[in-house]
Amino acid sequence: MTAPPLDAHLVVDRGGFRLDVPLRVAAGEVVALLGPNGAGKTTALRALAGLQPLTAGHVTVDGVDLDRPAGDRWVPPERRRFGVVFQDYLLFPHLSALDNVAFGPRRQGLDRRAARERAAGWLERVGLGGYARRRPRELSGGQAQRVALARALAVRPRVLLLDEPLAALDARTRLETRAELHRHLADHDGAALLVTHDPLDALALADRLVIVEEGRVVQEGDAAAVTARPRTDYVARLVGLNLYRGRADGGRVRLSGGFTLASTDRVDGDAFVVFPPAAVALHPRRPEGSPRNTWPATVAGVQRHGDNLRVQLTGALDAAADVTPAAVAQLRLVPGQQVWAAVKASETRAYPA
């Protein structure tokens, strides 16, 4: 087995904030570093690129240490050959699109003509062959993003880093650019790391998600595993599930608040229970019959959510419930209103913590 293209343990201490994130990215793999603002995603990316030295840990590419404070190893960013797509792209405003892309190849020792030829090839590949002479300010957001990608790929990086590559785009451009970016990431045979706070970008572009909160990895796995079994409130919110933690005893999970949720899944010991908001039914009175989980709740708020309305409930169990506008009207759901909530045991999933 050869070493993975990217093997890192990023430890950065920065005035009260500590980042401690182990990361491994295989050849051809796209990993998304997903987390809320301030989780340390950008610091992680800067540490990989060499723009922020590590306090401890290591950054190793193809078995070569680029930063290892304990071993006194430090390779400056200009000799790391990481391709970086920055959040606002940071295209050099004084250079044409072509010369922006040729900048990296030039620094790698190509003469002006060869560098421009390579740059032209990359602009062609991102579909901007006709925009070579444009200045960055004459490009649209989507075009600038593609030039930034071409510029990063033109150095033939072993590791490609993308910092919120789609965040600056409007919704429509974003959809197109995301599809396009997906194609280029699939073609890239090195490692790729995508930093984002948008779960949609992460799910659409990455093979594997690494979720960071407050400088630490809280969960990692492929999209299916993460969306099915969230392990923190942040992840549960991202994938749109109600999440609870408790102690399981077969089909019953006793939550820390004292409430017991029934599930058809059988687990023992510390466990998580999830159910989607759409599984929650609201009733004016205590429902009779099949639902095995019922509790009285108070409406805390009602918001639009797609075609439905999302009702925030507080009570024995804080939960979100998706109901139709008709149901909201019928139940007169306004903040402060008392209702009964019900979830079938078969709609919940329980799994070990």
Place this chain on the structure above:
Amino acid sequence: MTVPADAPPRRRRPGQRVPVALAVPAALGLLFLVLPLIGLLARTPWDSLPQRLTAPGVLTALRLSVQSATLATLLCLALGVPLAWLLARAQFPGRRIVRALVTVPLVLPPVVGGLALLLVFGRRGLLGQWLDTTFGVTLPFTTTGVVLAEAFVAMPFLVIAVEGALRGADSRYEEAATTLGAGRWTTFTQVTLPLIAPGVAAGAVLCWARALGEFGATITFAGNYPGRTQTMPLAVYLALETDLEAAIVLSLILLTVSVAILAGLRDRWIGHP
């Protein structure tokens, strides 16, 4: 109000009215700056202007002024831009003191500056003696001395302007350049300098203008030798003692040349902030 009911309401565009409290002092300020120029024009001996313009010494002094101011500006660019970069980007102990020292020539009376230069670069000076014995180079009372004196007085203008531009520039472009494989020097020449070019140009223009008008340090350090160290301001001062009209004509020339050059440069470089 006696506005007819059917009259359309008069709309005042915002930002159009200037408060009197600002307009009056602004007008006075403008008058104060422009009035002396008008006085100069009013007393200009237009009849004898052609002869006076071609009088020996006038063109020589003008050429010397423009040349030495330009050389001083180039010297300031070569030394001042790196100095500004150091102040804006590098972390080193005593940076605040260095910044304060850079601005000393701004507050120092130019005559004192000239005297200080004389004490360092003079024949018996700290460095001057060594330059003289080692290379046979003497600086005071030479054209090089003029350039040196002008650069000494004008450099802070450039350094301050360039440092401000550097601080205002987004240093993340420099980070982007390093990830693309550019070392510090390449990043500086290929990315930083082009980004701050308008600031450098503005600083250079200020620097040039200050050098062109330099008097005190020049006359102290370089003396007043026609053709060698007598720049326009020195010529004006000298003429003032003997021939007022000549002084006015020289002043007019200096004024015209500097305004023409500054206006030309401003349109080209500084017009787009």
